[in-house]
Amino acid sequence: MTQHDEAQQVHHHYGPQHSTPREGPPDPELLERTWRPLPGIVGFFTVVNYSTVGMRFIVTGFIFLLLGGVQALIMRTQLAQPNLDVVSAELFQQLFSTHGVTMMFFFAVPMFEGLAMYLVPLMIGARDMAMPRLGALGYWLYLIAGITLFVGFILGVGPDAGWFAHAPLSSETTFTPKLGMDIWVTAIGLLEISALLAAVEIIVTIFKCKAPGMSMARMPIFVWAALVMSFMMLFAMPAVLLATVAVGLDRMVGTHFFNAAMGGDPTLYQHVFWFFGHPEVYIIFTPALGVVSAALVTFARRPMVAYSIVALSFVAMGILSFGVWVHHFFAIGIPPIGLSFFAAASMMVSIPSGIQLAAFIGTVWTGRVVLNTSFLFLIGFVVIFVMGGVTGVMLAAVPFNWQVHDSYFVVAHLHYVLIGGALFPLFAGLFYWFPKFTGKLLNERLGRWQFGIMFVGFNVTFFVQHILGLQGMARRIHTYDADLGWGTFNLISTIGSYVLAFGILLFVVNFVWSLRSGRDAGIDPWKAPTLEWSVPSPPPQYTFVEPPVIRSLYPLWDPGESPSGVETAADRGVALRPQIREDYRETFGTSIMDGEPESRINLRDNSIWPVLASLAIGIAFVGAMFSLWFFPIGAVLFFLTMLGWHWPFSKEVAS
Amino acid sequence: MRYQNHRQDHLPQVPSMRAHARAGRLVAAAATAVAAALLGGCEMPIALDPRGPAAAEIARIWWLLFWTAVVVSVIVFTLLGFAVRRARTSARTDEPHPTSEEGARIDNRATGFVLIGGGLIPALILIAATVLTLTGLAVFDRPPDGVEHTIVVRGHMFWWEVEYPEHGVVTANEIHVPVGQPVRVELESADVIHSFWVPQLHGKIEMIPGKTNVIYMEADEAGTYFGKCAEFCGRQHANMEFLFIAQERDEFDAWLERQAADAAEPTDDIALRGRDVFVESPCAACHSVRGLTPAAAEAGPDLTHLASRRTLAARTLPNVPGNLAGWILDPQGIKPGNQMPAVNLEPDDFHALLAYLGGLR
Amino acid sequence: MSVRVGTPMLPVYTLGPKSVVWWGMIGLIAIEIVVFSGLIAMYFWLRLVNPSWPPEGIDTKGLLIPTINTLVLIASAVAMVVAKRAIVRGNQRVLKLGQMVAIALGMVFLVLKYIEYSGYGYDWTTHAYGSITWTITGFHTAHVISVVTKGLVVLTMALRGMFRPDRHLAFEVSTLYWVFVVVIWIPLYFTMYISPRL
């Protein structure tokens, strides 16, 4: 290759290394051309842009919420009265297992990943995520995993050992002979890889792609939440990967990790799984808190009080949550010293939540509230989550835990914290950001009805489940006898679940209706403080015409004309702006702590390789259920796709 | 399920709640009343209606936690309510927000609230709750005095093997204990993880393959308590229940003595024939009858004193002759996925077998 | 808007902590460290619950091959680091040589591993001991295979003269990962070969 060719190659990848700043006004048309996805079906499989991929996560996650919800309704119907026979025991077990897996892994986590992917670049003033193709790969893996799960479920081989699949029930084919648990292994395995990719991507983006001037202390709370979530995923998800792989090996190649007769240990599984399992619930809860904070600041019309303490409390919660996993199996026979430690730790994990709630209330107290649907959901969040939180504290009290562990009391707790702490914040967020995502406002009237119906329906459904638990109703039973006296409360719960579902249905209606005939939102319908409200709705693929420079925590409320303290390069922002090229996908690379510009990051263009790589991994995992040979085959295919991914390798060459 | 109609009314009842003491307590009691009215006097295995020292201690902890939770929630809701009202009265939509500097001034006061109201006070409450937990734990730490009997309970998919090793007694799905005296229960599993739970007497503890857990059970009052497998263990997890029966001392001793004896000799011809049928049919491969079969068969419940038990198949059916016949004919129809296959028998043999089993008092 | 003509442009090409790819690799390594720590924890847990470890009847071969192998692996990492230093100084020859040596040593490791394991009289179905040791080894061996394969790709790039003192990100992250795969072996070596003898 001649020097000249090489120079051309580099040019192709990066644009010229040294050039003078662009002169004149920005050129949106050029940007449009640079960032355009390919047309047609090819475009569908090759887009890597954060907004498209993020939105795909959100929409797919919502579909899984509906699917998991319908499963829940079938379960509730079966349990409405004693000795009903709506579904068989076998189907019921697949229902609650798939419901749990769907809600935890396929709804909640990807939903918030998607929100983070969509919003983080907007909020930190980047044009895209740092590694757009990684995000796309993550999405395709998620989709393959979800399809595998539900194809299995529809074919009658859904997972059937509960969402956490305790060994040896899950790990020995003598106890779970059907393909269901293999599907669990495959689907969760793929999903974890997807989540890990997203985690790395979000972390790197927040570390390196903040707009000039956005120091850590100027990051919106939502971005903090996304960062903490991603770090938690980074350290927690590998554990569940291990747990699933070990179960898979026990089932498929005859290892004995969890077989007591052969030197294995069933309780080992619980340690490995719950080392992930507990952080998992905070992986869901933390970004939800981020959503709450974002909407709260806007609708309370004042900056978050005690911002840095709240940000720190997220970090503290993330760290503490790795020290409490044993509280999910206090009843396996643990020495008292262990019980004491983990009980105390589980209590203390509530302190950050207390701080967060106090900060929310403080913000409202000193603010001027706009009481719209989004805010109503925030109120719903506080009320429901506090009730779920205090039952969590009760569960941490070991002797009491022994009484209600694995009973409907736990089912009630988990729905209070998950629906209160994730679903309600999610709706608050959807009402808040829908205008940004689509350019249309959601209908407020319908929204208020939705809130009221969901709030009532939710409490009717799940409040009585506390009592059922105290009355001795174990979880995961497909039926019960009339003489136990659980019929009435179960009926109430079932009725409540239909009400709740109706509320969610209203949202679907609202969504479809508003998309077609909602009011136009404009750029900033809420007069909100963060950067995403400075770009058109929906944001263009290139996001910012002029890459912003940040001088305050709430740039749209408080542009911070006079940079305080030491003047940094970022404060000379005017000179920086024209640096970012418009004929290449570029964004600023900045330093982690201070947001000092360091480089121009060359972002990746549309590419077919993410989808191909996901197929290679999918072949390995899905195929392995039937023959282990698919694993090496998938590995080779994956290697080939990686070659293609990095082709032509010439980016290293200097001009 | 085909036999469901049977199931509804004939199950032994768990004892009626002591009407007085805890009647006022919370919803659980109110619920009992509602349910009782609807179901004609049936009672529930309410954890908060304890009949033993362990459950009583747990109930004590619960009530403390419960009232703490109520107080905390009410405070939070009140604060929130006031905050919203306060903020609303000063609100005009689209009101301009304060600048950062203005915000910062309010912030200083709010930070104190956040740290004290959100951090310090909850921390103190939580420390108190931790102390409560630890003192509670200490109670469970020491074995109670006066333990005389050890019972080994082994969980199987989906029934309970109950053994009194000191007395050579093996039975199933029914645990008898003397009232007012703690017994040592050793919990094991033959296959997957199960969990042993008698809500009115004690919290649950799991039965884990390769491990023996120990729990001390004591009932203050004679009665029949509902017990349940609480850890999901497969298809018939829901129907893996048992009866925990606390009896007066002499009653218990008599029971133990009867159970320790070998199986009753059949007295009539049909039953005698039934005995042969049993030995020759596949039944004996899974079920033992002490004095008749070599003790090896452990795949199914010991049937030595089958007829003395109140329920069949881990509290799935009341033990009445019709149900026994139904069970043997179609165990998979009654309890789909359980480990007992239907066995093909000639009608005559079948009736003889029934007569024999019916005589195993 | 005023544009200050002559403002130096920020670089597009960066190395180390300024580069997102570098951070991506750090992320991957962090994940893998958790996975390997988990495996080590599982190993010790299983050891704890088993009365004898390795269990009776399982004969673990001597320390010789694994120890040599560990040294081989460490040497390969040294070769990578030397090559990395060389390219920073612009020394193409040592770069290529270092990468070749590293690949060769990696392959020696794999061959020795094969020899070692084909001599074992037990496998993963024999006992939980076999399960965990074979899993750890298998997982780590898969890593060695992958770095060697990736090494071949990077070597091709090196041979084509694609790395320069100021631009060798692919080589940098490749070295990073290589060193990780080697360093993580050391605790594994102690866990599987030394700890049972202590």
Ligand code: HEA
């Ligand atoms: C979003 C998810 C989420 C969240 C946030 C939480 C939060 C908490 N959880 Fe929960 N939990 C789950 C999801 C969640 N949990 C799930 C899914 C399960 C079941 C899994 C399964 O088995 O399937 C579970 C199960 C579970 C158990 C095991 C139950 C069992 O199986 O036996 C325990 C035990 O300790 C527990 C404890 C806690 C505690 C102490 C908190 C704390 O973090 C709560 C902190 C919050 C508050 C306390 C309220 C706000 C604070 C204040 C207003 C300050 C003042 C408060 C006090 C002084 C008390 N949880």
Ligand code: HEA
């Ligand atoms: C975020 C998590 C999440 C969410 C949102 C939910 C939502 C619901 N859950 Fe879920 N649940 C779990 C997580 C969650 N659950 C977990 C982790 C378990 C433990 C699993 C296990 O034991 O392994 C569990 C277990 C569980 C049980 C216990 C099962 C058992 O132990 O036997 C029950 C029973 O009542 C239940 C009920 C419900 C109900 C009624 C809802 C309702 O909120 C659902 C609301 C309804 C909808 C969302 C449907 C809306 C759909 C429509 C209106 C139709 C529109 C259709 C189209 C347009 C196609 N859940």
Ligand code: CUA
């Ligand atoms: Cu045994 Cu559930």
Ligand SMILES: [Cu+2]
């Ligand atoms: Cu937890």
